[in-house]
Amino acid sequence: MRSSIFLVCVMCLSLTQIQISMADLVDDTCKQTPNNDLCVSTLHADPRSATADVAGLAIIVVDAIKAKATATVAQINTLLGSSPDPKTKNGLDSCLKKYSNAILNADIPSALEALQKNNPKFAEQGTNDAANEANSCERSFAGGASPISSFNKSVTDLSNVASAIIKLLL
């Protein structure tokens, strides 16, 4: 009886150790990114982070980019549907291509496959490009009047975090 209680105690302690280790991994990893707070909050929001290795953490952030990019496309389409002025429309059209074709249809799938199959430099290429596309989108509004600045900033920030995590795998 005592031995089984002892065993249970040992197991509880072990599990607690594992949980602490995983939490350490999130902290240790996020410290090495340019946006520690964003990194931590993004990872903690996903239950997979409790048991993920570094590649797994990168996948979580890439999924977050995907979600944000999807929301950006929705927002672009909403704005396009509200008869924007020509300059804004040009910018929105350009951004739609960058988000739909490049980020969602190419960068994200390529990065996810690369992380799943452990060829991280191609994942890095994908997340670096996502940040570049978001920046380029922001610059495509004449006179700097972007209606989707916060979306572009989120995608850029998340992409930079993802790239930094991926760099740890190279």
Place this chain on the structure above:
Amino acid sequence: MASSPLCLLLFFFSLFFGHGFVPLEASHKVFLHLQNQSPSSLKTHQPYRTGYHFQPPKNWMNGPMIYKGLYHFFYQYNPKGAVWGNIVWAHSTSTDLVNWTPHKHAISPSQPADINGCWSGSTTILPDGKPVILYTGIDPQNNQVQNMAVPKNLSDPFLLEWTKLPQNPLMEPTSTNNINASSFRDPTTAWKGADGRWRTIVGSKVNRKGIAILYRSKDFIHWTKAQHPLHSAKKTGMWECPDFYPVAINGLNGVDTSSIGKNLKYVLKLSLDDTKHDYYTVGSYNRVKDSYVPDKGSVDNDSGLRYDYGKFYASKTFFDDAKKRRILWGWINESSSVEHDIEKGWSGVQAIPRNVLLDKSGKQLLQWPIKEIEKLRANAVHVSSRQLKGGSMVEVTGVTASQADVEVSFKISDFKKAEALDPSWSNPQLLCSQKGASVKGGLGPFGLKVLASKGMEEYTAVFFRVFKGQTKYEVLMCSDQSRSSLDNDNDKTTYGAFLDVDPVHEKLSLRSLIDHSIVESFGGGGKVCITARVYPTLAIDGEAHLYGFNKGTESVEITTLSAWSMKKAKIN
């Protein structure tokens, strides 16, 4: 020769605007009719598609693997899009390494050992002449394993079909061999030791230490991991696409991978995952210990010697038995955004194959484009003994400036204006970025401006600067892409390297192969190579220009300049 009206017009324009343009005498004064892009499934105007570099009709490519005889080129290909993914082995053949015929894919996922991907590998020619392929497969658990494929029909000269061994994988991470299953890839061309056993190395890492895992085999099917790696280096990260081969000391020819002899050095090249640079060392191969030792003084990390100081990765050599030379292939990816790649419908080209030899110093390699590429030259323009005064430019007319081959040689007579080289200026790439082509100097910058627009809004500059070092004059070679395009969505990073040439006693030579969106430059006869990707918006096709320039204070002499239009090759 009488100047054509067109040249005269240029002359008058230059006088009027005071640029000091001087028309060079040309043997042909007319602009070559610009070849049209060959029909392809891509509908839009393709200003960046190359005329004579290896690339598939569309989508993504990288990674070279080759077999000789009829030259074969196998490459990593994504049939579904212009980014990496869904990788298969695509296949083309050539009789001359210049014109290529595409074939069906050689290897695609089909057995558990490669069901999730057919990644890079190498071909080995067995003593009986039979080629075999060793390659990395991704198994159902996404582990990296090594597999083998052999030709289905040896009497088919095109080797269209390949049979995978049912025993695959032949090398794999296990619970006892401590191999990192997510970092185990790119088996090399195998070599036979004096004991008759085959050896191959596979790239890997242990934490941040890059290692070349060594395997040995008697029959090429059963492989045993050696106790020690062939070589390793701390803090270099994952080693991809390792390449290990002998070179002849003072040799004029390449050497077979399995050669054994006294007059040989060895080269180990690694592709660094972290920095995307291919670096190498020259050293010795201890056959008793089966280990490689770089020569004393070698820099065995990313700061060491590179095949190319620009865009050049996942390279691989093969021994061309027919012409007794070692040939280097390298993958040049895009410097454009993925959105642009999707629009144009393709991504990635191969460098022009290069002949590789050991420099007579024994300390580095020399590379030079294969001679066969010269058959594409047409409409030669020659100049000799021309002073290029400080602050001047000369246009090279009479060639298709967007698809050209240029060789120029400079002689410096007066060194007194050379600026002192600050000892802290040790990073040549940084130095080239800070002192680009538009920054006036004492002795330099002088060189070429390629893919230049008429009003110089866009140009790519490849040039030299000569500095006074502590004990001798130092030559910096740069490829400056900062003004290459008005489109800011491109990566316009500048590249540079110090060139080991003595400008007091030797001429400074530069060759540039220009092909729409790629500029491959060779300094000092191939001592420094720099490849760049550029995407001009104005300097396209007939609107591209070619100039020699000198933005230094001191005059330099062009001892010779030769330029040719390059004809379009038949590529895939």
